[in-house]
Amino acid sequence: MSSEQRRVSQDIESLVHPxxxxxxxxxxxxxxxxxxxxVYVFDDQGRRYLEGMSGLWCASLGFxxxxxxxxxxRQLSKLPYYQLFNSRSHGPAIDLSEKxxxxxxxxxxxxxxxxxxxxxxxxxxxxxxxxxxxxxxxxKKKIISRWRAYHGVTVAAASLTGLPANHQDFDLPIDRILxxxxxxxxxxxxxxxxxxxxxxxxxxxxEALILREGPETVAAFIAEPVNGSGGxxxxxxxxxxxxxxxLKKHDILFIVDEVICGFGRTGNxxxxxxxxxxxxxxxxxxxxxxSYLPISAxxxxxxxYDKVVERTRDLGVFxxxxxxxxxPVCAAVALExxxxxxxxxxVGHVRAVAPHFQHRLRSLADHPLVGEARGVxxxxxxxxxxxxxxxxxxxxxxxxxxxxxxxxxxxxxLVRGIRNAVAISxxxxxxxxxxxxLFDGIAHGLDExxxxxxxxxxxx
Ligand SMILES: Cc1ncc(COP(=O)(O)O)c(C=O)c1O
Numbered sequence: 001m002s003s004e005q006r007r008v009s010q011d012i013e014s015l016v017h018p019x020x021x022x023x024x025x026x027x028x029x030x031x032x033x034x035x036x037x038x039v040y041v042f043d044d045q046g047r048r049y050l051e052g053m054s055g056l057w058c059a060s061l062g063f064x065x066x067x068x069x070x071x072x073x074r075q076l077s078k079l080p081y082y083q084l085f086n087s088r089s090h091g092p093a094i095d096l097s098e099k100x101x102x103x104x105x106x107x108x109x110x111x112x113x114x115x116x117x118x119x120x121x122x123x124x125x126x127x128x129x130x131x132x133x134x135x136x137x138x139x140k141k142k143i144i145s146r147w148r149a150y151h152g153v154t155v156a157a158a159s160l161t162g163l164p165a166n167h168q169d170f171d172l173p174i175d176r177i178l179x180x181x182x183x184x185x186x187x188x189x190x191x192x193x194x195x196x197x198x199x200x201x202x203x204x205x206x207e208a209l210i211l212r213e214g215p216e217t218v219a220a221f222i223a224e225p226v227n228g229s230g231g232x233x234x235x236x237x238x239x240x241x242x243x244x245x246x247l248k249k250h251d252i253l254f255i256v257d258e259v260i261c262g263f264g265r266t267g268n269x270x271x272x273x274x275x276x277x278x279x280x281x282x283x284x285x286x287x288x289x290x291s292y293l294p295i296s297a298x299x300x301x302x303x304x305y306d307k308v309v310e311r312t313r314d315l316g317v318f319x320x321x322x323x324x325x326x327x328p329v330c331a332a333v334a335l336e337x338x339x340x341x342x343x344x345x346x347v348g349h350v351r352a353v354a355p356h357f358q359h360r361l362r363s364l365a366d367h368p369l370v371g372e373a374r375g376v377x378x379x380x381x382x383x384x385x386x387x388x389x390x391x392x393x394x395x396x397x398x399x400x401x402x403x404x405x406x407x408x409x410x411x412x413x414l415v416r417g418i419r420n421a422v423a424i425s426x427x428x429x430x431x432x433x434x435x436x437x438l439f440d441g442i443a444h445g446l447d448e449x450x451x452x453x454x455x456x457x458x459x460x
Pocket of ligand 1: 056152259260
């Protein structure tokens with residue numbers, strides 16, 4: 001047995017793989033990555049792949065940024081761990097909070113740290129509940145999310161997630177979490193409905209839900225500016241403007257989940273800037289540290305924070321936090337990441353290359369398997385359909401999006417099949433030439449998938 005084969009069987013024997021068909025994995029085994037360089041990763045056979053998903057929408061600066069390694073090493077040798085409980089603090093957490101607030105939407109005034117996007121969203125839910133108790137409104141606790149939303153996997157975050165697989169057999173969602181329409185014109189519009197009519201209808205449905213439940217019971221609404229894991233759903237024109245007016249009218253807090261959109265992905269520092277959002281609470285993770293180390297944050301408005309403070313005066317303590325909240329090494333790496341974004345004008349770079357990315361993406365709309373090409377900035381998706389006119393998807397057993405993913409990987413390009421969509425979200429440092437390489441690989445994947453679909457007589 002070669003050492004690579006031994007690695008594969010050790011993996012199968014010992015690891016539980018997240019978001020994996022665990023049964024298939026037993027005989028298929030893993031794809032093992034060994035190193036990274038710029039936007040590329042290399043597997044244990046020495047094969048090079050352009051990481052068209054930045055891992056999980058997150059490795060914004062690619063896979064070999066020496067400054068982040070140095071920032072981690074510096075902090076590791078100075079103070080490798082300390083905590084923020086009980087008024088203890090340290091420089092990296094203080095500096096990072098100040099820096100984050102200086103670039104975040106003006107509505108936000110304080111930062112609470114955790115390790116993952118899921119935890120940041122759980123913290124958002126708990127803050128909303130705590131806030132409404134402090135406001136003397138114990139019944140105002142329901143949180144509205146959207147179908148197809150992705151907010152993570154911890155108990156509250158998975159409940160907010162609007163994807164059946166995250167609920168089924170996990171006994172979720174928990175109570176007081178509601179779901180409303182997904183703002184996907186492609187998937188959800190009725191025949192003949194214009195985009196404006198569609199938007200009005202689904203915002204009308206949201207208001208009907210609020211009124212049915214009673215506005216005095218609805219505490220918050222949560223949304224990703226662009227939904228990622230639900231298939232890259234870009235909201236229709238006017239959607240957030242109408243939603244925000246509704247939330248204000250009914251005194252409902254707005255939680256904006258910037259875990260994917262935050263730090264340049266949509267062509268502005270935050271998705272909130274791209275779509276004119278005014279969050280009361282905002283969650284970030286992933287590109288906060290360019291994903292070199294795990295760190296997430298829940299940013300809250302001064303209004304919410306002040307009420308939380310007021311209540312802890314009575315309770316004696318704000319009894320929330322995790323051992324690694326604001327971990328100094330993670331915070332130092334995140335701070336260095338934000339400095340790099342600024343010094344290298346990463347948002348400016350995204351704006352410079354995004355038109356080419358979007359042009360190459362949209363050119364694929366003509367492919368026989370593509371029902372829609374959608375995206376903004378450096379995020380996009382191709383909707384895979386077996387019939388463009390009816391928009392009919394392939395059924396789950398004939399997962400053609402996964403075939404596109406696998407065939408593109410054979411060409412050295414990694415993208416992700418998500419049900420009937422192929423998602424693309426490369427490192428923000430990608431160049432125009434690399435964008436061409438990325439889309440050439442995807443086009444190859446589509447052509448090969450078409451051959452497979454035709455051979456199986458799934459399409460004409
Ligand atoms: C929008 C969004 N929110 C939350 C999460 C959960 O983050 P994590 O996987 O770090 O818990 C994700 C993960 O992909 C996400 O895309």
